[in-house]
Amino acid sequence: MNIELYDFSNNSFEVKASHYSNITDSACKGVCLVFPGAEYSHMGPCLYYPSKFLLEQGYDILNFEYNFRQNGSRKERFPKDNENAYKEFFDFLMTKINDLKLPSTKLALAKSLGTRIIAAGNTDIFQKVFWFTPALKDNFVKQKISKEGEKSSVFIGDEDFFFDEKVIETFEQSLVKVHVVKNGDNGLEINKNLIQSIDEMKNVMGAFQKFLA
DSSP states (O other), X not given: OEEEEEEEEOSXXXXXXXXXXXXXXXXXXXXXXXXXXXXXXXXXXXXXXXXXXXXXXXXXXXEEEOOTTOTTOSSSOOSSOOHHHHHHHHHHHHHHHGGGOOOSOEXXXXXXXXXXXXXXXXXXXXXXXXXXXXXXXXXXXXXXXXXXXXXXXXXXXXXXXXXXXXXXXXXXXXXXXXXEETTBOTTSXXXXXHHHHHHHHHHHHHHHHHHHO
């Protein structure tokens, strides 16, 4: 395993990135860009297990680390959550990674706030997009997922504050693959039931693997 660390910055944003690649495998299938939540890193179960699986399947992983809502951060803070602000951030990231000589095949894996970043940007560069607990209260997120149709896969719990059954139905009509975790919260976990949470994560990974194939 090879790990390279990067610091990206401009006058508005500062981001750390980590690039994981398997140096023993010359037949790299592509790279997955990982966009975590506001207070949910790439080490959280919803992102760690899919990333680990992708590495095992021959994909590189590029993790982004940002802290939009930490009071002490001079940069990295949006004045308010709006599509244009997220688009500016997405474009900033894409400009910075252009120099990394990444594989041409790209996937996107995002959770919560990370889904806003992807939804505001140009998703044409991604062959597949995995939307974990997407911010379905934002119209531009809902519209982008539906627009991407069959290349999108949504993972969400029905106890998540973002969950909306009617929106999920529209996704299914748009050929979006949807996996709903019964009694799952914003972390796809079952409240006060660790064993069931682990079992549900196995189901999530089964659906993830099926969509990747």
